[in-house]
Amino acid sequence: MYLAPALAILLVFHFFPAFYAAWISFFNTNLISRWKWIGLRNYRELLGDSDFIQSLANTVIYVLGTVPVGMAISLAVAAMLNRPLRARAALRTAYFMPYVTPVVAISIVWTWIYKEDATGLLNAMLGWFGIGEQAWLLDPKWAMFALCLMTVWKSLGYNMIIFLAGLQNIPHEYYEAAAIDGARGWTVFTKITWPLLSPTTYFVTIMSVIGSFQVFTQVYVLWPSSLGGPLGTTKVVVRYLYEMGWNSFRFGYAAAIGYALFAIIFVLTLIQRKVVGSRVHYQ
Amino acid sequence: MKAKNKPADVIAFVLLVVGALMMLMPFYYMISTSLKGPEDIYVNRLVWIPSRLVWKNYVTAWQSEPYFGRYFVNSALIATVTTLLQLFTSALAAYAFSSFNFWGKEPLFMLLLGTMMIPSQVTLVPNYAIIARLGWIDTYRALIVPFAASVFGIFMMRQFFQTIPIELWDAAQIDGCSRFRYLWSVMIPLSRPIFVTNGLFTFIGGWNSFLWPLIVTNTPRLRTIQVGLSQFNQEFGTKPDLLMASSTIAIIPLLIIFFVAQNQFIQGIARTGMKS
Numbered sequence: 001m002y003l004a005p006a007l008a009i010l011l012v013f014h015f016f017p018a019f020y021a022a023w024i025s026f027f028n029t030n031l032i033s034r035w036k037w038i039g040l041r042n043y044r045e046l047l048g049d050s051d052f053i054q055s056l057a058n059t060v061i062y063v064l065g066t067v068p069v070g071m072a073i074s075l076a077v078a079a080m081l082n083r084p085l086r087a088r089a090a091l092r093t094a095y096f097m098p099y100v101t102p103v104v105a106i107s108i109v110w111t112w113i114y115k116e117d118a119t120g121l122l123n124a125m126l127g128w129f130g131i132g133e134q135a136w137l138l139d140p141k142w143a144m145f146a147l148c149l150m151t152v153w154k155s156l157g158y159n160m161i162i163f164l165a166g167l168q169n170i171p172h173e174y175y176e177a178a179a180i181d182g183a184r185g186w187t188v189f190t191k192i193t194w195p196l197l198s199p200t201t202y203f204v205t206i207m208s209v210i211g212s213f214q215v216f217t218q219v220y221v222l223w224p225s226s227l228g229g230p231l232g233t234t235k236v237v238v239r240y241l242y243e244m245g246w247n248s249f250r251f252g253y254a255a256a257i258g259y260a261l262f263a264i265i266f267v268l269t270l271i272q273r274k275v276v277g278s279r280v281h282y283q
Numbered sequence: 284m285k286a287k288n289k290p291a292d293v294i295a296f297v298l299l300v301v302g303a304l305m306m307l308m309p310f311y312y313m314i315s316t317s318l319k320g321p322e323d324i325y326v327n328r329l330v331w332i333p334s335r336l337v338w339k340n341y342v343t344a345w346q347s348e349p350y351f352g353r354y355f356v357n358s359a360l361i362a363t364v365t366t367l368l369q370l371f372t373s374a375l376a377a378y379a380f381s382s383f384n385f386w387g388k389e390p391l392f393m394l395l396l397g398t399m400m401i402p403s404q405v406t407l408v409p410n411y412a413i414i415a416r417l418g419w420i421d422t423y424r425a426l427i428v429p430f431a432a433s434v435f436g437i438f439m440m441r442q443f444f445q446t447i448p449i450e451l452w453d454a455a456q457i458d459g460c461s462r463f464r465y466l467w468s469v470m471i472p473l474s475r476p477i478f479v480t481n482g483l484f485t486f487i488g489g490w491n492s493f494l495w496p497l498i499v500t501n502t503p504r505l506r507t508i509q510v511g512l513s514q515f516n517q518e519f520g521t522k523p524d525l526l527m528a529s530s531t532i533a534i535i536p537l538l539i540i541f542f543v544a545q546n547q548f549i550q551g552i553a554r555t556g557m558k559s
Contacts, residue, residue: 165553
């Protein structure tokens with residue numbers, strides 16, 4: 001009886017839909033009048049759909065453009081914040097703040113930061129160094145970069161906190177022993193910090209990759225009038241899923257896209273477990 | 284070791300301060316632009332410091348796009364109700380999983396944990412179909428009920444409940460305490476930290492959610508602040524002062540919550556990897 005409320009909601013809105021999605025993906029349907037069984041044809045279409053392939057490729061570029069860079073920066077910031085510095089709490093707050101902001105609101109702010117003329121914040125700042133103005137959001141060359149930069153800025157704080165916790169978990173004795181042996185700086189980092197931090201790094205990698213594959217809102221807000229970026233350079237999978245479902249009313253196809261995305265994330269997570277997981281050192 | 288590391292500490296400090304300024308720059312840009320008059324906006328360069336502060340932009344933003352104030356109230360209401368319901372259902376379920384013995388308990392719990400692996404994009408279409416079938420499109424129910432229970436919430440509370448010694452229940456039983464009363468007046472007060480963190484993250488998730496409300500609401504009356512803002516962006520894409528003022532309105536409540544409860548937040552993430 002204590003379980004009933006939670007269980008009812010979870011079964012209806014989390015458990016059942018996972019299977020219902022598979023069922024829907026076998027239909028050509030607008031969910032109302034049209035329900036035509038077409039078997040696996042949605043999936044077959046997906047394999048030859050150049051728009052889907054492009055959105056998947058863009059998503060992969062986005063993942064590669066945000067995860068490694070974002071992790072490197074957040075680890076660097078965490079390592080520096082782990083020193084006995086002044087104003088540590090205030091600095092930590094500054095780095096963390098973007099993470100709590102709503103994506104829609106902050107994407108609107110970045111739309112103006114990326115303005116193509118001298119009134120844009122980024123162009124104004126680059127102007128100090130004599131760098132010419134760029135149309136960050138309108139130029140196919142820069143659109144993906146702009147998307148990645150904003151995302152790294154926004155999610156840095158979260159990863160930083162996890163890394164900071166990981167760093168603080170490394171027993172102090174190791175560092176003291178290393179100091180006695182005369183090890184310094186970079187050696188200490190590669191021989192002690194990096195291996196002992198590996199469980200944290202592993203967790204952050206898996207979570208970041210899963211999260212990045214699901215990107216939607218930034219793309220929707222930064223490029224409100226198109227399917228995603230100039231020449232489709234920032235069209236991502238979930239944006240395409242939304243397009244197929246709620247603009248073209250091809251819900252069966254949209255459900256198939258959702259499943260394909262899930263399969264890709266699932267396989268990648270398994271691969272990461274095998275490849276990275278085997279190198280994780282637990283103390 | 285302290286004296287030797289000094290130069291490195293200074294370099295780290297300088298780097299961190301420069302980095303922090305970069306991190307804060309978008310906030311400065313947002314707030315300063317939200318207070319600019321037309322003479323500072325419609326020029327061919329960026330005005331760093333507004334020549335005068337136009338607070339009226341906030342009033343205009345609040346009243347424009349017929350219901351912006353309403354969107355704000357909608358979001359506050361939806362996020363609050365969702366949070367309270369989620370805490371309630373999670374506490375009940377976690378109590379059952381931690382303190383009762385019943386048939387199929389372990390498999391059921393595993394099954395629930397398994398559903399955490401399914402990304403929300405998979406369930407987007409079927410959930411929309413379910414909501415449509417229930418006739419819930421354009422209702423508050425559609426925005427609240429699906430999020431009124433959380434596997435993660437149950438999991439975390441169960442972990443916490445399990446640390447509370449069973450002797451307490453034995454003692455309470457002798458005093459004639461009912462199970463529900465025990466949950467309400469012993470377990471929940473003892474688990475306050477987990478309730479606060481969980482509540483914070485659920486509230487923020489509700490306030491920030493976008494794709495789901497975008498899908499299940501059509502009438503402006505029910506729009507959440509994020510959906511309203513994105514609409515606003517599409518319609519008034521040429522008025523940075525108003526857009527920045529409304530973005531600030533959407534961000535401020537979260538920043539206030541964050542500053543008040545910063546430690547719960549950071550510990551919540553550090554301990555559990557919780558995400559909003």
